[in-house]
Amino acid sequence: xxxxxxxxxxxxxxxxxxxxxxxxxxxxxxxxxxxxxxxxxxxxxxxxxxxxxxxxxxxxxxxxxxxxxxxxxxxxxxxxxxxxxxxxxxxxxxxxxxxxxxxxxxxxxxxxxxxxxxxxxxxxxxxxxxxxxxxxxxxxxxxxxxxxxxxxxxxxxxxxxxxxxxxxxxxxxxxxxxxxxxxxxxxxxxxxxxxxxxxxxxxxxxxxxxxxxxxxxxxxxxxxxxxxxxxxxxxxxxxxxxxxxxxxxxxxxxxx
Amino acid sequence: xxxxxxxxxxxxxxxxxxxxxxxxxxxxxxxxxxxxxxxxxxxxxxxxxxxxxxxxxxxxxxxxxxxxxxxxxxxxxxxxxxxxxxxxxxxxxxxxxxxxxxxxxxxxxxxxxxxxxxxxxxxxxxxxxxxxxxxxxxxxxxxxxxxxxxxxxxxxxxxxxxxxxxxxxxxxxxxxxxxxxxxxxxxxxxxxxxxxxxxxxxxxxxxxx
Ligand SMILES: [Zn+2]
Ligand SMILES: [Zn+2]
Numbered sequence: 496x497x498x499x500x501x502x503x504x505x506x507x508x509x510x511x512x513x514x515x516x517x518x519x520x521x522x523x524x525x526x527x528x529x530x531x532x533x534x535x536x537x538x539x540x541x542x543x544x545x546x547x548x549x550x551x552x553x554x555x556x557x558x559x560x561x562x563x564x565x566x567x568x569x570x571x572x573x574x575x576x577x578x579x580x581x582x583x584x585x586x587x588x589x590x591x592x593x594x595x596x597x598x599x600x601x602x603x604x605x606x607x608x609x610x611x612x613x614x615x616x617x618x619x620x621x622x623x624x625x626x627x628x629x630x631x632x633x634x635x636x637x638x639x640x641x642x643x644x645x646x647x648x649x650x651x652x653x654x655x656x657x658x659x660x661x662x663x664x665x666x667x668x669x670x671x672x673x674x675x676x677x678x679x680x681x682x683x684x685x686x687x688x689x690x691x692x693x694x695x696x697x698x699x700x701x702x703x704x705x706x707x708x709x710x711x712x713x714x715x716x717x718x719x720x721x722x723x724x725x726x727x728x729x730x731x732x733x734x735x736x737x738x739x740x741x742x743x744x745x746x747x748x749x750x751x
Numbered sequence: 752x753x754x755x756x757x758x759x760x761x762x763x764x765x766x767x768x769x770x771x772x773x774x775x776x777x778x779x780x781x782x783x784x785x786x787x788x789x790x791x792x793x794x795x796x797x798x799x800x801x802x803x804x805x806x807x808x809x810x811x812x813x814x815x816x817x818x819x820x821x822x823x824x825x826x827x828x829x830x831x832x833x834x835x836x837x838x839x840x841x842x843x844x845x846x847x848x849x850x851x852x853x854x855x856x857x858x859x860x861x862x863x864x865x866x867x868x869x870x871x872x873x874x875x876x877x878x879x880x881x882x883x884x885x886x887x888x889x890x891x892x893x894x895x896x897x898x899x900x901x902x903x904x905x906x907x908x909x910x911x912x913x914x915x916x917x918x919x920x921x922x923x924x925x926x927x928x929x930x931x932x933x934x935x936x937x938x939x940x941x942x943x944x945x946x947x948x949x950x951x952x953x954x955x956x957x958x959x960x
Contacts, residue, residue, distance in 0.1 A: 507874075508874050512779065513778075513779040514779075537941065537944060538944060546908075548908055548909050548910075549874060549909050550909060581909075582909060582912040582913075583912075583916075584916070585913060585916040585917055585920070588873070588909060588912070588913045588916070589873055589913075592873035592874050593873070595874065596873075596874055737873070737874060737875065737876035738873040738874055738876075740876070740878060741871070741873035741876075741878055742873065744878065744879075745917070
């Protein structure tokens with residue numbers, strides 16, 4: 496039998512299996528994104544001290560199994576890890592669910608994801624404290640993209656490098672370049688572009704540099720900026736995320 | 752696995768492969784289990800197998816959903832809705848038929864039910880339109896005798912809480928008092944795994960939300 500391994504982890508998704516088992520996907524600090532089976536998870540409070548459900552922050556103890564089978568989750572303990580209390584507010588649950596799904600969609604399985612884990616902890620902590628605002632959502636989206644090697648740049652033109660604040664407007668967000676083009680470069684930038692007011696580019700540039708915890712006190716980009724991010728995320732994830740519709744419905748945020 | 756692949760792999764007669772295929776649609780049943788069940792049935796007396804087949808058909812033909820509360824019902828209305836002794840001005844909202852059964856076993860509730868058939872699950876794309884929420888709101892609007900309280904008895908899980916919050920918000924404009932079960936449900940937070948004493952005290956300790 497494989498040796499028992501352990502890592503702090505956050506539960507991204509669960510699915511009931513048979514009578515009392517649960518299949519669980521987590522972002523671990525030390526081993527990336529993993530999926531495993533927790534036998535008796537629906538009834539055993541002894542081995543699963545902290546419930547295995549979305550947002551649970553646990554010390555995961557598991558054994559790997561051969562041939563790429565689901566790992567075997569031995570135990571999930573609290574061990575003093577902070578928990579995130581989102582359950583009293585629908586908007587927080589909706590935004591938190593979106594954050595979890597985004598992590599799952601953008602992180603390759605079993606890849607190093609310690610940055611993603613750290614980011615998710617910070618995002619859920621900030622969400623609990625400050626609520627589900629657009630600035631936090633946009634900041635998290637950009638920080639997560641950066642942690643997954645897909646950093647966006649709203650500060651300067653991707654083609655000529657001129658600072659956005661000093662170039663001719665309107666700016667355009669070009670999905671396939673992951674950044675903006677100034678009015679002069681736009682004809683050469685390809686046509687799948689979202690026009691961005693200078694204020695949106697400035698807001699996104701500021702949010703992408705700020706600490707996540709500071710994001711709620713900064714200005715969010717408006718409709719066009721949010722739309723540019725959604726377009727880029729949908730292209731990177733290869734699909735529209737399931738939780739987006741719910742988020743936009745309950746949080747009253749504008750749909751792209 | 753496609754049927755012809757199973758046939759080749761297993762060497763079973765075609766009539767058995769067909770049954771194995773059907774059994775594999777059951778939750779948690781893989782090919783090995785399905786084949787074991789098929790062998791078991793093959794070796795049982797003919798009457799027993801016929802009784803099983805008839806029970807399956809009878810269930811499918813006779814059991815539907817109650818037109819008022821969406822609980823399982825034989826006929827247009829379920830036994831609870833049909834019972835003149837139940838209080839008609841208090842409705843308990845549950846996620847599924849198994850939760851209703853757990854509450855009935857506990858004998859702690861004497862009102863009517865409403866079964867949502869699920870819970871809001873943003874990560875699985877289950878939204879308000881996928882549950883019997885509109886039906887609940889219509890029911891409350893159209894009741895000739897007004898409902899004084901709606902008890903939201905969804906599970907104590909993230910999805911159950913999200914559903915409860917959403918319902919409480921939707922009930923507000925109707926002016927109906929909405930309450931939530933007290934905390935203290937066990938490990939998984941599922942009603943269906945709670946014992947009667949726990950359910951009774953959760954009902955007794957409900958709070959307005
Ligand atoms: Zn340029
Ligand atoms: Zn009924």
